[in-house]
Amino acid sequence: xxxxxxxxxxxxxxxxxxxxxxxxxxxxxxxxxxxxxxxxxxxxxxxxxxxxxxxxxxxxxxxxxxxxxxxxxxxxxxx
Numbered sequence: 269x270x271x272x273x274x275x276x277x278x279x280x281x282x283x284x285x286x287x288x289x290x291x292x293x294x295x296x297x298x299x300x301x302x303x304x305x306x307x308x309x310x311x312x313x314x315x316x317x318x319x320x321x322x323x324x325x326x327x328x329x330x331x332x333x334x335x336x337x338x339x340x341x342x343x344x345x346x347x
Contacts, residue, residue: 276287
């Protein structure tokens with residue numbers, strides 16, 4: 269919803285979720301993105317490899333296995 273330019277207050281009104289909760293989710297997401305960026309930079313992936321990686325991630329998310337994969341492959345735990 270933030271990507272659609274809704275404010276935190278609008279998200280609170282529309283979804284009934286506290287602004288503080290949305291901010292905590294954004295902070296967690298930011299931490300995961302930073303971890304992922306560090307990983308990708310070390311590997312120096314080409315555009316094709318990067319696209320293949322996101323395709324794989326998308327499939328794993330749809331199957332509900334992405335968190336298990338993250339733990340197995342990268343030692344990543346939920347913050």
